[in-house]
Amino acid sequence: MRIAKSVQNLEAYVPGEQPKSQDVVKLNTNENPYPPSPQCAAVLKDFDLDKLRRYPDPVFRDLRAALAELNGTVPERIFIGNGSDEVLSLAAKAFVENDEQIASLDPSYSLYKTLAAIRDVAWVPVGPDLRTAQVGSKVALALITNPNAPTGTLKEIDEIAAFSRVFRGVLLVDEAYADFAPVNCMSLATAAENTNVLVMRTFSKSYSLAGLRVGYCVGPVDLIDALYKIKDSYNVDALAQAVALAAVKDRAHFEDTVAQVVESRGKLTDALRARGWDIPESHTNFLFARPPAPFKADELFAKLRENNIFVRYFPGEKTGDRLRITIGTPQQNTRFLEVLDLLTGGHQDG
Incomplete structure (x- = not known):
């Protein structure tokens, strides 16, 4: 069987991890945290x-x-x-x-x-x-x-x-x-x-x-x-x-869930910035956040995963210093911050 050279050499797209366990805070694939209409x-x-x-x-x-x-x-x-x-x-x-x-x-x-x-x-x-x-x-x-x-x-x-x-x-x-x-x-x-x-x-x-x-x-x-x-x-x-x-x-359900995500986005942005994270203004349902020194994005990614907090990490020169964090429910966002504080010693800016 012949496989085209373009496919043989292809670097396949890697989707975000979909864990089987329900006992996780899943903030890694930019899914809406609220149910459909x-x-x-x-x-x-x-x-x-x-x-x-x-x-x-x-x-x-x-x-x-x-x-x-x-x-x-x-x-x-x-x-x-x-x-x-x-x-x-x-x-x-x-x-x-x-x-x-x-x-x-x-x-x-x-x-x-x-x-x-x-x-x-x-x-x-x-x-x-x-x-x-x-x-x-x-x-x-x-x-x-x-x-x-x-x-x-x-x-x-x-x-x-x-x-x-x-x-x-x-x-x-x-x-x-x-x-x-x-x-x-x-x-x-x-x-x-x-x-x-x-x-x-x-x-x-x-x-x-x-x-x-x-x-x-x-x-x-x-x-x-x-x-x-x-x-x-x-x-x-x-x-x-x-x-x-x-x-x-x-439309009512749609507008309500979008508004909740936008509100939570603002609160999570403020909470992470207060902890010294660098976050460009987001107009999405996620944050692209750089942790403060001495913490490294790839190391925090792995440690968060060990604690059942799933976020996304993209290696590379332009992305490797940040984590992409999907906006969850208020309860999920709180749990993420609690675990993050345990891992970083509750690091605060300044």
């Missing part, structure tokens, strides 16, 4: 099993209509994927020739580099300031996470809009965390004059549906049509479509 539970309870005999709607008509209304556009400008990762994978296939390149911020979502390697094309960094970014003529797809991961920082709409006007390729703005931020770029995607901007969202974070695998993007009809041409026949199952639709319709 009760309306999702009602769908699961009442779902007609006979529907599973048949293939699901391949073009997600009900869900697309709801998302179109939510985002102020038309269904023809929406594509739905099996998680936003599928949208990214399809974009790398649809918009990049074999001799072209994929660009992203650095650091950013590490899957972007993996997608370029799978396509056997070059990945190149762009930014950090998109207003002055020099992008080579071979860059066909720019993947800009906003707010960014793992840093949590937010670019203003004007900066991204300016970049889109000079960039000749497809700009995909990955807004996985946008619901926790004060602004977003959806208006760029829905604008009538838009020719090259896709804005992508996920149900994994703000909707508490990471286990369901639903994501979508909004943009020009020709780009959306290209994604439909190459997707799997029935890429989003009937149950996922029904549950996601229920989540979209329950």
Whole structure:
């Protein structure tokens, strides 16, 4: 059996650890600490099993209509994927020739580099300031996470809009965390004059549906049509479509859980800064935090794990001095701080 050289040499994307034990404080994969809408539970309870005999709607008509209304556009400008990762994978296939390149911020979502390697094309960094970014003529797809991961920082709409006007390729703005931020770029995607901007969202974070695998993007009809041409026949199952639709319709639950996460984010930021940690302002559901000297991020990561506190550590020159800490419930955040104080001797700034 022959394995392609690009796959043989591939550095695979490593997802966050999913421990089997329930006796952990899990702050490592940016999941929502609160349950999905009760309306999702009602769908699961009442779902007609006979529907599973048949293939699901391949073009997600009900869900697309709801998302179109939510985002102020038309269904023809929406594509739905099996998680936003599928949208990214399809974009790398649809918009990049074999001799072209994929660009992203650095650091950013590490899957972007993996997608370029799978396509056997070059990945190149762009930014950090998109207003002055020099992008080579071979860059066909720019993947800009906003707010960014793992840093949590937010670019203003004007900066991204300016970049889109000079960039000749497809700009995909990955807004996985946008619901926790004060602004977003959806208006760029829905604008009538838009020719090259896709804005992508996920149900994994703000909707508490990471286990369901639903994501979508909004943009020009020709780009959306290209994604439909190459997707799997029935890429989003009937149950996922029904549950996601229920989540979209329950705006009150959505807004309540997002508000709780944002409130807890502020409190945890203040608590860690009081202990001497360096934390850039986050507009996401996580913090990218550097511990005070003499403590090392990798050592604290290991010690926290030994105490059933799971956070995320990314080795590397640009990320290795920090931990990425998902915002949990107030009880989870308190437990994290208690264990952290035990490990650091209750280190306080100054």
